[in-house]
Amino acid sequence: MKYLLLWAAAFASSPLLAQQGITGIVLDAQSQKAIQGVLITVPSFQIQVRSDAKGQFSFPFSWSDQQALRLKHPDYQILDTSVYGNVSSLRFELNLGHMTTEEVTVSAQQVSLRAKNTVPIEVRSINELQLSGGMHVAELLTKIPGVYMSTLGNGIAKPVIRGMQGMRVVTLVNGLRLEGQQWGGDHGLGIGELALGSAEVIKGPASVLYGADALGGVVYLQDEPYARIGQQTLDVQQKWNQNTSGSTSSLLYKKSQGNKRILVAGSYANHADFQLPNGLYAKNSRFHEWVGKASYSWFKPNQIHQFRYAFNNTVAGIPGHTHDSLATPLSFQVQTQGRKYSLPAQFFTNQLLSYEYKRFWTGQEFNLLLGQTHNRLVEYDEKVTKPFMEMDLFNSIYQAKWTKKWAQQQLIIGVAGMLQLNLNAPIAADQLLPDAQTFDQGIFGLYKYELSKAHMFQVGLRQDVRWIQTQSDSLFLQRRYASPNLSAGWSWQVNSFQRHRLNFSSGFRAPHLSELLANGFHHGALRYEIGDSSLVPERSLQLDWSSDWNTEHGSITVNPYHAWVRDYIYIQPNGNSIDGIPVFNYAQLELGRMYGLDLSAHYHPHWLHNLHWEGNFSYIHFESPQDSAISLLPPTRVQNEIQYHWDFNGTIQKIELSVSHAWMAAQTRVAFQETPSESYQLIHINARCYLEKNGIWMLQTGVRNLTNSAYIDHLSRLKNIGMPGPGRHFYISLKYQVQQQIKN
Amino acid sequence: MKKLILSVTLLGFLSTSCAKNKCAECHYDGPSGEVEMGTYCGDELHDLEDLGTFTDSLGNSFVVHCGEH
Numbered sequence: 029m030k031y032l033l034l035w036a037a038a039f040a041s042s043p044l045l046a047q048q049g050i051t052g053i054v055l056d057a058q059s060q061k062a063i064q065g066v067l068i069t070v071p072s073f074q075i076q077v078r079s080d081a082k083g084q085f086s087f088p089f090s091w092s093d094q095q096a097l098r099l100k101h102p103d104y105q106i107l108d109t110s111v112y113g114n115v116s117s118l119r120f121e122l123n124l125g126h127m128t129t130e131e132v133t134v135s136a137q138q139v140s141l142r143a144k145n146t147v148p149i150e151v152r153s154i155n156e157l158q159l160s161g162g163m164h165v166a167e168l169l170t171k172i173p174g175v176y177m178s179t180l181g182n183g184i185a186k187p188v189i190r191g192m193q194g195m196r197v198v199t200l201v202n203g204l205r206l207e208g209q210q211w212g213g214d215h216g217l218g219i220g221e222l223a224l225g226s227a228e229v230i231k232g233p234a235s236v237l238y239g240a241d242a243l244g245g246v247v248y249l250q251d252e253p254y255a256r257i258g259q260q261t262l263d264v265q266q267k268w269n270q271n272t273s274g275s276t277s278s279l280l281y282k283k284s285q286g287n288k289r290i291l292v293a294g295s296y297a298n299h300a301d302f303q304l305p306n307g308l309y310a311k312n313s314r315f316h317e318w319v320g321k322a323s324y325s326w327f328k329p330n331q332i333h334q335f336r337y338a339f340n341n342t343v344a345g346i347p348g349h350t351h352d353s354l355a356t357p358l359s360f361q362v363q364t365q366g367r368k369y370s371l372p373a374q375f376f377t378n379q380l381l382s383y384e385y386k387r388f389w390t391g392q393e394f395n396l397l398l399g400q401t402h403n404r405l406v407e408y409d410e411k412v413t414k415p416f417m418e419m420d421l422f423n424s425i426y427q428a429k430w431t432k433k434w435a436q437q438q439l440i441i442g443v444a445g446m447l448q449l450n451l452n453a454p455i456a457a458d459q460l461l462p463d464a465q466t467f468d469q470g471i472f473g474l475y476k477y478e479l480s481k482a483h484m485f486q487v488g489l490r491q492d493v494r495w496i497q498t499q500s501d502s503l504f505l506q507r508r509y510a511s512p513n514l515s516a517g518w519s520w521q522v523n524s525f526q527r528h529r530l531n532f533s534s535g536f537r538a539p540h541l542s543e544l545l546a547n548g549f550h551h552g553a554l555r556y557e558i559g560d561s562s563l564v565p566e567r568s569l570q571l572d573w574s575s576d577w578n579t580e581h582g583s584i585t586v587n588p589y590h591a592w593v594r595d596y597i598y599i600q601p602n603g604n605s606i607d608g609i610p611v612f613n614y615a616q617l618e619l620g621r622m623y624g625l626d627l628s629a630h631y632h633p634h635w636l637h638n639l640h641w642e643g644n645f646s647y648i649h650f651e652s653p654q655d656s657a658i659s660l661l662p663p664t665r666v667q668n669e670i671q672y673h674w675d676f677n678g679t680i681q682k683i684e685l686s687v688s689h690a691w692m693a694a695q696t697r698v699a700f701q702e703t704p705s706e707s708y709q710l711i712h713i714n715a716r717c718y719l720e721k722n723g724i725w726m727l728q729t730g731v732r733n734l735t736n737s738a739y740i741d742h743l744s745r746l747k748n749i750g751m752p753g754p755g756r757h758f759y760i761s762l763k764y765q766v767q768q769q770i771k772n
Numbered sequence: 773m774k775k776l777i778l779s780v781t782l783l784g785f786l787s788t789s790c791a792k793n794k795c796a797e798c799h800y801d802g803p804s805g806e807v808e809m810g811t812y813c814g815d816e817l818h819d820l821e822d823l824g825t826f827t828d829s830l831g832n833s834f835v836v837h838c839g840e841h
Contacts, residue, residue, distance in 0.1 A: 349841065351801075369794070370840040412796045412839040413818040 051086040052118030054079045054099060063122060069098045069253070071132045071139050072386065072393075073332050074289075074325070076256045088257060089287065089329050090114060093388040094433070096139060098132060108132070108141050125580065133228055134203075134250065138431065138440060138474075146476075146486040146517025146531055147237070148574045148587065150175075150229040154221060154252070159671075159686050161714050161730045161759055163269070165221050169247065171669075173587070173626035173644035174231050176662040180745040182272060182302050182754070183315025183344030184216040184374070188743055189231050190589070190624065191648050191661050192244020195540055196566075199247045200238070202336055204382045204399040207423045207448065211542040212550065213745055215405065218340050218378040220319035223280055223293040225252030231626070232570040232589060233535025235513040236488035239444060239470040243535035243568050251323060251336070254289035255282035263765045271732075271757030272314075273365060274299030285770055291323040300367035301345075305738040305755035308361040310746070312345035312370050330388040338380040346372040346407075348554060348749045357750030372416075375406040391433045399425040409457075416549075417460055418453035436478040445469045450541065460548045460557070461541045462500040469493050481521065488515040494538045503545055509538035509565050529574040539563040543597050543614045549606075554748070556611045557599065563616060567594045582631035590623040598658055600700050620652035640671040650697070659702045663695035663742050681718040686730075688712045695742040703747055708739030723766040731758050800826040800834040812838060 054066045062083025069076045070087070072095055079085045099107040104122035111118060131142050131151035142149055150172045157168040166177040166185035176188040189197050194213065199206040201219055208218040230237070230246040238246055255261050260283035267276040278295035298316040301309040320339040325332065349372050350359040382399035401423040409416035429442030448466040452459045472490035479485065493510040515533035522528065546559035570591040577584045596617040604611045628644040646665045650657050669688040676682065694707040714730035736756035740747050795813035798820060799806045812820055817838060825833040 351837075351841065366840075368840060372841075410837065410841075411821040412794060413821050 049086055049088050050090050050116065050118060051084065052120065054083045054085070054120045054122060056104075057121040057123045060121075063101060063104065066099050066101045066104075066122065067256075069100070069132075070095055071098065071134070072096065072388070073327055074253055074334075075327070076253055078256055089327065091330050091388055093330070093390055093393065095388075096132065096141070131226075134248065138438070143519075143521070143527065144484070146484065146519045146529060147230060147234070147515070147533075148232075148529060148531055148572055150231070152227050154224045154226060157227070158221070159684060159714055159716055159728070160688065161712060161728070161732055164217075165219060165224070165227070165249070166217060168221065169227060169229065171644075171667065172229055173628050173646045173667075174624070174648075175229055176646075176665070176743055178213065178660065178743045178745065179741070180214045180216075181310060181313035181315070181344070181347050182299060183313070183317070183342060184214055184346075184745075186210070186215075186217045187229075187247050188660070188662060189229060189245030189247070190591075191622065191650065191658070193660070193743075195241055196244035196537060197247060198234070198238045198242040198245075199249070201249045201338065201380060202251055202334075202382065203248075203384065203397050203427070204336075204380055204401065205238070205423070205425055205446065206378070206380070207401055207421060207446075208376070208378055208403040209405045209419065209421060211540045212405075214346065214374070214550075216342065216344070216376060218342065218376055218403065219249065219338070220295060220297075220317060220340055222278055222295045222319045223251055223291065223321050224249055226250045232572055232591060233513075233533045233568045234515075235492065235511075235535040236472060236474070236490045236515040236533060239472075239490065239492045240468055240494050240509075240511070241537050243537040243566055251291065251321070254291055254323075254325065255284040257284045258770055259284060259767060260770055261765055261767045263763060265761065265763040267759065267761040269299065269757065269759045271754045271759075272299035272302050273367070278319075283770070287327050289323075289325045291321070293319075293321040295319045298367070300365045301362070302754045303365065303757065304361060304752050305733075305736045306361070306752075307755070308358075308363060309365045310347050310751055311360050311362045312349060312366065312372070313347045314367050314370070315342060315344035317342040332384075332386045334382075334384040336380070336382045336384075338378070340376075340378040342374075342376045343369070344374045344376065345370055346374055347746060347751065355749070360746075360749050360751055371412065372407065372409045375404070375408075377404040378402070393431040393433075395427075395429050395431070397425070397427045399423070401425070406453075411457070415453070415456050416458055418456040419461065420449075420451045420453070422449040422451075423447070438474075438476040440474040441472070443469075443471050458548050460546055460550055462498045462503045462505075462545060464496060464498040464500075464505075464541050466497075466541075467495045483521075484519045486515075486517045489513070492536065496538070496541065496544075498541075498545070505545060505561060507538075507544070511536040511565060511567070525578055527576045527578075529572075529576075531570075531572045531574075533570055533572070535566075535568040535570070537566045539565065539597060543599075546614070549609060554609065555599075555601075556606045556609045558602075558611060558613050560614050563597055563614065564595050566596055566616075568592065581634055582629065584629045585627065587626040587628075588624070589626075590621070593620040593622060594618070596620050596652075596658065598699065600659075617652050617654055617658070620650060620658065622648065622650045624648040638673050638675075641668070642671070643668045657697040657699055659699035660743055661695065661697055661699075663705065663707075664693035666691045679719055679721050681720050681724075683718075684716040686712075686714045686716075688714075692739070692741070705740055705742035705747060708737055708741075709735070710737055710739070711735055723764055726761075726763040726765075728761040728763075729759065731756065733757065794839075796839040798836055798838040800836045802834055803832075807834075809836070 054063045064081045066079040077085045096110045105125040133149045162168040179185040194210045209215045228248040234242040234246045263280040265278045276297040280293040301313045318341045323336045325334040352359045379402040385396045387394045403421040406415045407417045424447045427444040432439045446468040470492040474488040476486040490513045496507045498505045513534045517531035520528045546557040572589040574587040599612045625647045630642045632640045667690045671686045673684045690710045696704045711734040712732045716728040719725040733756045738752045798809040827833045
């Protein structure tokens with residue numbers, strides 16, 4: 029670590045290239061007229077500029093290496109290109125049209141176009157996902173095929189990728205790994221949607237990219253871009269939700285001046301118990317949440333520095349608690365909506381601090397990420413003054429990687445590590461996990477070769493080691509787990525309309541302390557858990573095929589996959605109970621097979637350009653010689669959405685209307701003693717209006733669960749107590765943005 | 773910038789710690805239903821919850837619950 033810091037310091041203090049700007053012009057390819065308002069982005073530097081009335085733009089600096097550039101305008105096709113910075117002027121031509129399916133991705137350890145990556149990655153803009161009116165990040169991500177969510181009421185939710193969740197899914201925020209006691213089904217993600225710009229999802233094992241635990245997939249969240257150079261913006265937003273009588277207030281300030289950028293944001297949400305379709309309320313499903321975020325970045329020729337801090341504090345009630353001796357679903361449903369703090373409750377605090385440094389040379393790039401995270405999880409069960417569980421989790425994280433680019437080849441070599449400390453507070457009544465430290469160390473390499481314009485392949489290798497050691501005399505454990513991982517992918521661009529991608533990847537997850545050593549009540553999960561110290565690491569291999577067909581008016585993606593999972597760790601009841609709470613044991617499934625299909629399609633007719641239809645289908649099947657299925661296996665799902673937008677030139681700039689329908693099949697393939705779930709359908713209507721008057725206004729409103737369907741989601745942790753999801757409800761959101769040009 | 777980061781951090785710690793020093797209404801489950809014991813605060817509340825039970829004049833013990841459940 030010391031040498032890495034010295035390295036970083038040496039690079040930072042090296043003589044800089046003379047600062048020299050780059051100017052350019054954007055023209056219409058047919059008419060050769062200047063285009064105003066084209067957004068030109070350099071993703072590696074996270075810099076944006078906009079073309080003026082003469083189609084001209086300028087970057088206040090240059091770069092020596094070849095960098096990817098994206099040019100975006102609502103009336104033109106997106107242009108993705110790459111240019112060398114050692115030129116004084118640039119000229120781009122855009123073609124009319126608006127259909128595009130390619131996005132820039134960052135989650136595969138490189139900034140590249142989705143098409144230039146053999147790893148199948150789903151990319152979505154958070155702003156687009158928010159049109160669905162979802163309550164939290166996990167719900168927004170369910171618009172992606174193969175991605176579901178696991179919830180415990182409204183306040184606690186996390187993503188599920190192809191049936192895998194919790195510790196099997198690695199979540200990164202701006203590259204920093206989020207660690208928040210993910211082993212618990214009742215422990216949420218701990219990240220708000222405030223100031224988030226995009227979400228990328230890698231479905232399936234990705235241990236070559238992110239090491240141990242990335243067995244089921246990766247969620248990579250990225251903050252929204254800084255303000256355009258020479259601009260400051262202030263966003264104020266207020267949302268109101270009828271179902272929870274709740275509101276969310278947020279504030280976002282961004283400024284980019286010269287070579288410095290800043291982003292500061294904060295929000296507060298307060299939601300009472302949610303209303304069920306029968307008019308009653310889900311007892312103690314209330315929550316309130318504070319979110320804060322601050323980023324500061326500065327760049328110099330060929331280098332960029334970024335400091336980020338994020339804070340999240342959620343106080344969530346834990347539904348599913350009753351003193352009734354004979355509990356029925358109505359024991360957990362009440363006539364009046366509660367907002368006041370009530371037991372049992374969970375206090376969840378996340379703090380993320382990171383520093384990122386990037387340095388570019390001709391054909392080379394160095395990237396360093398240092399991070400410190402802190403998660404505090406406190407659960408109160410029966411007593412107001414004494415927490416049942418209180419744990420602090422400290423993570424010190426680093427990643428350093430070096431990239432070398434040739435004309436058709438690219439090599440990335442990196443090291444990554446994490447030191448994790450889990451500490452129990454002495455005041456807590458119980459310790460479900462002992463005090464312990466975990467140390468991860470990994471080394472990886474990725475090699476990409478473009479055989480021709482049509483064929484590209486990528487191969488990756490990684491070796492990871494994890495050490496776990498408890499700091500308790502009564503419960504001593506010391507373990508070392510190591511695993512090599514491999515990924516290999518091939519991409520075939522048949523023609524401009526058709527592309528096929530084949531990817532083979534492995535994953536590995538060492539058993540968590542909770543699985544090895546748990547021996548106590550876990551009230552959030554309503555069970556007594558007993559671990560097994562002889563558990564071995566889970567391993568997974570996945571073969572993923574993806575075929576894309578893109579035309580001017582539509583696209584189809586067919587994505588079948590097949591995964592083999594060895595030593596899958598699961599938990600199941602052993603038939604006993606302690607103090608009336610059922611006892612669950614951790615065990616391992618020797619071998620399992622998971623296969624499925626993700627389909628997605630998008631169509632907009634030539635005769636009605638503003639109409640869009642998007643649909644997707646997700647199917648997952650799991651089988652093993654020992655048992656029929658694993659618990660919490662997502663059911664088959666079909667989602668359809670029709671969007672229409674109107675563009676205007678007056679005060680009202682744009683109106684978007686969306687009608688979406690989701691059909692969730694029944695799930696009867698369940699694990700031992702798991703409750704099956706019935707099929708259900710949901711219809712949502714959402715509308716958004718953009719206005720320009722002394723700033724930009726965005727008004728969004730909608731109705732969710734239009735038919736007031738009484739449904740119980742298979743992945744809801746409230747399924748066991750017969751608690752349905754929220755009933756029909758309205759929401760409204762108003763956002764105001766003011767922009768100001770500032771002197772550079 | 774520094775002030776802002778400090779303020780946000782402080783706010784976070786305050787919001788987690790304040791909720792722990794509350795007053796709460798307590799009751800015990802008597803033979804014929806819940807019996808209210810009134811509001812307890814601070815150390816009194818802490819001591820009552822540590823004890824966990826209420827013993828009546830006849831020497832019968834009952835489980836005490838504090839706070840809204």
